[in-house]
Amino acid sequence: MSGDLPVMIHPAGAYLHGFHGGLKLRHYKQISTARALAQPPLPEYLQLSLQQHAGSPAIAVVKPGQHVTKGELLARAGDGLSAPVHAPTSGTIAEIQTLPLLRKPARSAPSIRLHPDGEERWHPDCERSIGNWRDFTPAQTMQRIAASGIVGLGGAVFPTASKLSSQWQTPAHTLIINGAECEPYISCDEMLMREHASEVMLGARIVAHALGITEIVIAIEDQLGALASALETARSQLNDEHILVVRVPAVYPEGGERQLIKMLTGLEVPSDGYPQTLGLACINVATAWAVKRALLDREPLIERVITVTGAIAEPRNWLCLLGTPIQHLLQCSGGLTDPGARLVIGGPVMGEQVTDPALGIDKGSNCLLALAAEQLREPQQSMPCINCGECVRVCPAMLMPQLLYHGIRKGDHALSNRLQLTDCIECGCCDLVCPSQIPLTDYFRAGKQLQAQQRQQQARADKSALRHAAREQRLQDEAAQAARKEAERQARASNPDQAQAVIGAALQRARLRKQAQKHNRNDTDGDTS
């Protein structure tokens, strides 16, 4: 990091600042908010991937045939960055097999299939009291959050405890609760806050307490007036004047962490930094809710709210057990209205296609969207770039998408590095406005993949170079040593007198050493007697 870090002049959320670029998108959220939050009936099976989080996959601790109770640990956290997985309900483990990930068909991970027994019997650990969270040390709270398998539920699925415990370059001062879901259609966070406003606030307080701070800012979109008053009511019940509810303008992607922080504080998170760099913590509302349930209700993360919407007969929000198969959710929601619809997890802009509807929802599944056939844009019809600059105008990361595009097409990695390809948040704004219909974001995703691959290759090459050099050195040393020995041998052979002298000298030395030892022994004998 270079230079001094910027500091906040006003408290976060006191004034709203803009961020560069972005788009106003139509919302389509009311489609799924008309029906109340509900729980779907228990499905026939739950399919729980052990890779529901960023980092290494969890490691199964149960065996097929084993009976498990609700909330029991199924898989412990793997090495390094990882998170455990718990049983969403009681039942029997049917099998553990390697399956592709829900949103990433090219990657796979072990996956546990659980057959519910319908009894919903809790694990004894989930019923034992753990004491008051106010008495916990920060480390204890973090440990509890980690052990409950809590990850960023906004979609990034970064393990929350790791996120909150990492480097604080500036002392923590404000916790931002991100309730500003900006992508169209997705309403799970809104529904959650409507129904569980005070629980979300409690969760936020627990996190703030663990960070040793009091200031909490809850950000929601500005058109959610009813929600704002619900939050206000909850706030006055908790009687906490440190909680501030802020309504931010609905400009996509204001729900992005960096964009939201810019909006609330006017500060820019450095390209190579994190919110922590500025003393800010930023978590999603659903994450805060999960923290509350882990610390107050002793429940690990076993369910989440998911919006099922789009070309669906009865769109709504479900409070849904993790691992619930996509097809079960579709059935419960009345099925598809368009058989040709494409199933996507996430919103219409950043969402990723479902690999297989038989797979279960994971911790990062905020929305199951059925995009009707007529909403799909065919990618093939792109035209050459006309350098109109529209993409530059809307890019919230302040990049130059058109130049990046040229760089990636030419395979010029130095150029895409210089243009900060890594800062692209893949928001899709540039795509949406491009008059030539160039699938820019797809290029940026591909470019990032290639960059990662190249970095890996370079690291390997560097290591090989070192090992090769080390081997050369070793061979040289060995050869030199052999040559020296040979020279000595020859010298001895050509000069027998000298060899004799050397042997004589060695014998003499040995004799002297023996005598000295004898002396010593006599001395010590004298001492002890």
Next chain:
Amino acid sequence: MTQLWPTLIILGPAGLLIGIGLSIAARRWQDHSDTMIERINKLLPQTQCEQCGHPGCRPYARAIARGEADINRCPPGGDTTIRALADLLGKQVKALDSSCGEHKAPLLAVIDEQRCIGCTLCIQACPVDAIAGAAKWMHTVIAAECTGCELCLPPCPVDCIDLVSLADQPQRRIPAHVQIPDLAA
């Protein structure tokens, strides 16, 4: 016109001095060949396969820096490396010299441990010490270190070393409509 003289008197010798200084400096630091070798070496894939006709990547880099070898002799690097070398050296891009070998995707050597007789010949051949074993004992390839150079294959008397494709290579999931030059292989 006369006002010009003082200027000339001062600037003339000053220019001369600076010129002499610069030429000395240029001569003093003229020998860039070492750093040049490093820069070239950095662009080579470090497979250490000796297909270029030099005992490793660095010797090849040295030969290029001295103008003794052409830039199109590294099969593992393929077109990407040739392009990078041409860029660095201001030379013309040309096709891979097929007398050196064919470009192929990176590989990994695997020893069939059942068949290995422990003759240690492969260890002696491996340029990056990626094989572990001892005389009359089973040998094995340390996957993380193997560059896939194939040098261990010919010496093995029982032919128990195979090449497999790199398993840890991340699978590419790039949509068909994204057209990028293939840098991966």
